[in-house]
Amino acid sequence: MTALVRAAFALVVFALSFAARAQLTIEITGAGANRIPIAIADFAGEPGVSRAVAMVVRADLERSGLFKLVEAGAPLAENAAVNFADWKAQGADALVVGSVQPTANGRFEVRFRLHDVQKQASLGGLAFVMAAPQARTTGHRIADFVYEKLLGEPGIFSTRIAYVVKSAGRFELQIADADGMNPQTALASREPIISPAWSPDGGRLAYVSFEAKKPVIYVHSLASGKRHVAANFKGSNSAPAWSPDGRKLAVVLTKDGASQLYSVNADGSGVVRLASSAGIDTEPFFSPDGQFIYFTSDRGGSPQVYRVSSGGGSAQRITFEGSYNVTPRLSPDGKNMAFVTRNNGRFQLALMDLATRQTQVLTDSDKDESPSFAPNGRMILYASEIGGRGVLAAVSSDGRVKQKLSVQAGDVREPAWGPFLKN
Amino acid sequence: MSKKWMIVLGAALIAGCGTTVDPEQPGASVEDRNAKSIDGADVKRVTPEDNLGTALAAVKQGVLAKRSVFFDYDSYVIKDEYKSLVEAHAKFLVANPRVKMLIQGNADERGSREYNLALGQKRAEALRKMLALLGAREEQIEAVSLGEEKPRCSEGSEACWSQNRRDDMLYTGEF
Numbered sequence: 001m002t003a004l005v006r007a008a009f010a011l012v013v014f015a016l017s018f019a020a021r022a023q024l025t026i027e028i029t030g031a032g033a034n035r036i037p038i039a040i041a042d043f044a045g046e047p048g049v050s051r052a053v054a055m056v057v058r059a060d061l062e063r064s065g066l067f068k069l070v071e072a073g074a075p076l077a078e079n080a081a082v083n084f085a086d087w088k089a090q091g092a093d094a095l096v097v098g099s100v101q102p103t104a105n106g107r108f109e110v111r112f113r114l115h116d117v118q119k120q121a122s123l124g125g126l127a128f129v130m131a132a133p134q135a136r137t138t139g140h141r142i143a144d145f146v147y148e149k150l151l152g153e154p155g156i157f158s159t160r161i162a163y164v165v166k167s168a169g170r171f172e173l174q175i176a177d178a179d180g181m182n183p184q185t186a187l188a189s190r191e192p193i194i195s196p197a198w199s200p201d202g203g204r205l206a207y208v209s210f211e212a213k214k215p216v217i218y219v220h221s222l223a224s225g226k227r228h229v230a231a232n233f234k235g236s237n238s239a240p241a242w243s244p245d246g247r248k249l250a251v252v253l254t255k256d257g258a259s260q261l262y263s264v265n266a267d268g269s270g271v272v273r274l275a276s277s278a279g280i281d282t283e284p285f286f287s288p289d290g291q292f293i294y295f296t297s298d299r300g301g302s303p304q305v306y307r308v309s310s311g312g313g314s315a316q317r318i319t320f321e322g323s324y325n326v327t328p329r330l331s332p333d334g335k336n337m338a339f340v341t342r343n344n345g346r347f348q349l350a351l352m353d354l355a356t357r358q359t360q361v362l363t364d365s366d367k368d369e370s371p372s373f374a375p376n377g378r379m380i381l382y383a384s385e386i387g388g389r390g391v392l393a394a395v396s397s398d399g400r401v402k403q404k405l406s407v408q409a410g411d412v413r414e415p416a417w418g419p420f421l422k423n
Numbered sequence: 424m425s426k427k428w429m430i431v432l433g434a435a436l437i438a439g440c441g442t443t444v445d446p447e448q449p450g451a452s453v454e455d456r457n458a459k460s461i462d463g464a465d466v467k468r469v470t471p472e473d474n475l476g477t478a479l480a481a482v483k484q485g486v487l488a489k490r491s492v493f494f495d496y497d498s499y500v501i502k503d504e505y506k507s508l509v510e511a512h513a514k515f516l517v518a519n520p521r522v523k524m525l526i527q528g529n530a531d532e533r534g535s536r537e538y539n540l541a542l543g544q545k546r547a548e549a550l551r552k553m554l555a556l557l558g559a560r561e562e563q564i565e566a567v568s569l570g571e572e573k574p575r576c577s578e579g580s581e582a583c584w585s586q587n588r589r590d591d592m593l594y595t596g597e598f
Contacts, residue, residue: 192572194536213525213598214567215540236544236568239537252541254566257548259541280541296538303538326535340535347534369535
């Protein structure tokens with residue numbers, strides 16, 4: 001390892017340990033029924049960077065609950081001849097090989113190739129040029145490639161999540177990579193922060209902050225750290241939801257009395273009432289095609305999910321079973337709806353197939369809240385409580401894969417999974 | 424001796440000990456500004472703000488110092504036991520039209536945060552309406568909700584939850 005590389009690495013390690021205190025730890029508590037056995041060999045070439053990249057690829061795929069890692073042994077370059085019979089004997093269905101070579105300007109060229117061991121064929125590969133601190137980002141992109149090639153749906157390893165950490169009278173709105181690493185604080189406050197919602201382009205977060213002794217909606221640009229008030233009317237302002245085109249927010253205002261649905265432009269202009277009821281209307285969420293707004297309402301006597309055309313009109317009731325069904329969140333393909341239902345005093349995450357209205361309860365916990373779909377629709381991130389502490393958990397939409405995400409000292413709540421980022 | 428004067432004196436002493444007294448800022452003018460407070464002839468300007476201050480001193484004592492109204496589970500009805508308290512606050516608001524009040528409604532922790540925010544709003548709104556009926560002016564009162572976010576008690580029991588289902592009344596200067 002050259003001195004320059006070593007220095008770059010020391011920096012990465014320092015940055016990681018610095019953030020470790022507030023970092024989310026992800027634990028896999030349930031896995032898929034048929035996990036794909038895959039071997040990810042250490043990449044050939046520069047060993048430090050190679051190990052860092054391969055480690056991220058392995059951790060990502062394993063954490064998804066859909067892959068089983070097969071021991072890979074010595075480093076293998078992407079252009080080396082592959083002995084498929086050997087890999088088959090070791091039980092691997094897929095194999096990732098690659099290399100890391102330093103370039104003239106202190107950067108690295110990372111190449112990799114994915115092989116289908118059964119078919120003895122290459123499924124393709126990519127090359128990246130990166131600086132040493134981008135080893136994790138590169139690893140996530142390789143994992144996304146492998147995931148998509150083998151499962152036929154995009155991977156979410158390069159996406160980010162937002163959540164709120166409460167510790168000792170302090171609230172922090174944090175953004176981390178989907179694996180919980182690199183947490184960054186977008187907002188720290190002594191007053192609560194709730195309901196973060198990602199803009200469709202992933203560049204902004206809308207949220208509710210109580211720093212003015214009342215709930216006010218802000219829109220916060222992540223790159224610049226600048227924010228503006230999107231709704232601060234007399235009374236409470238809450239529950240922001242982005243329209244799919246990112247131009248408008250559905251919000252809940254109380255300026256005319258009870259909590260009701262309105263639409264505002266993202267800059268705070270142009271307030272229009274969306275629906276009207278004698279009771280509470282809250283928790284709006286746009287269907288991915290922008291046609292409907294799903295929301296919670298107690299207009300029928302108990303809180304239930306309804307939907308209204310985003311252009312207004314009369315509401316249609318969606319949930320009928322039980323006396324408490326709240327927080328509707330649609331899957332990215334618009335086919336399923338995650339929501340929170342109360343069963344014998346326990347609040348649990350449920351999933352409804354919107355075509356058949358079939359409902360399945362996905363969790364067996366007591367205090368589940370705030371579901372949020374991964375952008376590929378595979379996992380649902382939500383808030384829960386274990387031993388009196390707020391944790392995040394994720395469950396696959398078939399209920400099999402389960403993960404727990406917690407921080408060392410503090411409560412984590414209000415998760416929101418960010419969108420795919422366009423490259 | 425007033426605190427302000429002690430600070431000035433202290434500063435003067437420190438300045439005296441030092442070697443770099445700024446000739447542009449002679450100590451004398453500082454002493455002059457505070458001279459009146461030494462002999463007790465403190466001149467106070469009488470402004471509307473001071474009237475408001477006098478009025479607001481009243482809300483720190485007696486029945487007006489009581490600021491919370493508690494609710495039953497799933498209920499937004501102001502119970503009879505709080506009627507005299509609400510009447511006292513309404514009377515004060517009527518007598519002091521420039522005083523403003525922020526009502527913060529709260530809910531217990533069970534269920535969705537946003538739905539609980541809406542429940543807290545319903546409680547705040549119930550109190551706002553009652554104060555308005557008793558003569559308080561529309562622009563004097565703002566009803567908002569803190570939902571389940573600011574619990575007074577954080578154990579998971581009914582005894583605790585009943586303390587969290589409440590409205591708090593805050594006056595000008597307190598929010």
